[in-house]
Amino acid sequence: MINTVEKEFIIREAISADYAAWDLFTESHPNASPYHLIAWKKAIEEAYFHECFYLIAEHNTKIVGILPLVKVSPPFLKGSICSLPFCDIGGPLVTEQNALPPLLARAKTISQTHSASQLSLRENSQLAFDEKKSDKDLKGQKVRMILALPESSEALMKSFKSKLRSQIKKAEKNGISYTQSNNQSAIDAFYSIMQANMRLLGSPVHSKKWFEWHSSPRNVSFEDALEEFTNLFDTVIKGQTGNKKVILPKSNIQPNTDHNIPVEIKSGEKIKHREVRKTCGALSI
Numbered sequence: 001m002i003n004t005v006e007k008e009f010i011i012r013e014a015i016s017a018d019y020a021a022w023d024l025f026t027e028s029h030p031n032a033s034p035y036h037l038i039a040w041k042k043a044i045e046e047a048y049f050h051e052c053f054y055l056i057a058e059h060n061t062k063i064v065g066i067l068p069l070v071k072v073s074p075p076f077l078k079g080s081i082c083s084l085p086f087c088d089i090g091g092p093l094v095t096e097q098n099a100l101p102p103l104l105a106r107a108k109t110i111s112q113t114h115s116a117s118q119l120s121l122r123e124n125s126q127l128a129f130d131e132k133k134s135d136k137d138l139k140g141q142k143v144r145m146i147l148a149l150p151e152s153s154e155a156l157m158k159s160f161k162s163k164l165r166s167q168i169k170k171a172e173k174n175g176i177s178y179t180q181s182n183n184q185s186a187i188d189a190f191y192s193i194m195q196a197n198m199r200l201l202g203s204p205v206h207s208k209k210w211f212e213w214h215s216s217p218r219n220v221s222f223e224d225a226l227e228e229f230t231n232l233f234d235t236v237i238k239g240q241t242g243n244k245k246v247i248l249p250k251s252n253i254q255p256n257t258d259h260n261i262p263v264e265i266k267s268g269e270k271i272k273h274r275e276v277r278k279t280c281g282a283l284s285i
Contacts, residue, residue, distance in 0.1 A: 065094035091123025
């Protein structure tokens with residue numbers, strides 16, 4: 001049951017010392033998902049280097065709410081703040097209803113501070129900040145469908161239509177077996193098949209590091225981490241730009257703005273950001 005007693009809450013970002021308590025809170029919450037756990041944060045940071053803001057609401061040093069946020073930043077475009085990316089669920093978890101508004105307020109502040117184009121909370125309930133969402137607001141939103149599982153695999157099999165049962169039995173007759181492993185050879189085989197099928201579908205493929213990541217900490221030097229980031233950045237840029245010519249800004253000039261700020265080219269010529277975006281096209285990840 002959610003408590004509605006008026007209380008004062010401290011809203012802050014989680015640090016590494018909070019991770020164990022965060023996971024304990026998540027595992028005890030009825031609306032939690034595996035994606036709310038700290039392992040999802042670590043995977044996102046290590047595989048994609050996205051910036052995370054994991055918010056905690058506290059009352060008398062006790063965690064009464066959490067809200068995991070991730071800034072997804074495609075090259076040359078404004079990023080978005082999402083809870084949570086790479087899945088269809090996220091959003092806040094609270095045991096004190098009054099902790100929800102300050103958590104959402106801090107999320108809005110983070111989104112504005114980082115000039116995010118969108119703040120997306122993928123959650124169970126139909127949450128709205130100030131009013132109900134219109135059909136226009138809901139366009140393109142993620143949807144999660146949940147199917148209750150019966151007590152046994154036999155009961156599940158009987159619930160399927162005859163065509164699906166036939167397809168499953170055909171795989172069994174052809175000697176297809178199932179194993180689960182996280183060693184490198186298994187990941188290589190899995191990724192090769194997944195990559196081929198995703199390309200046939202015309203869908204972008206996750207980084208291989210996304211599947212290679214696991215929750216054991218790595219002892220990596222700054223130089224190795226920098227090299228990994230550089231290689232990943234090069235891969236992303238090449239994959240997104242193809243054969244297009246791309247102009248990178250000097251210093252802290254950001255090409256994702258619509259201001260007429262000139263960018264200096266090697267030849268001495270100057271070109272405006274709007275022309276850069278028109279020439280290079282919009283990129284997305």
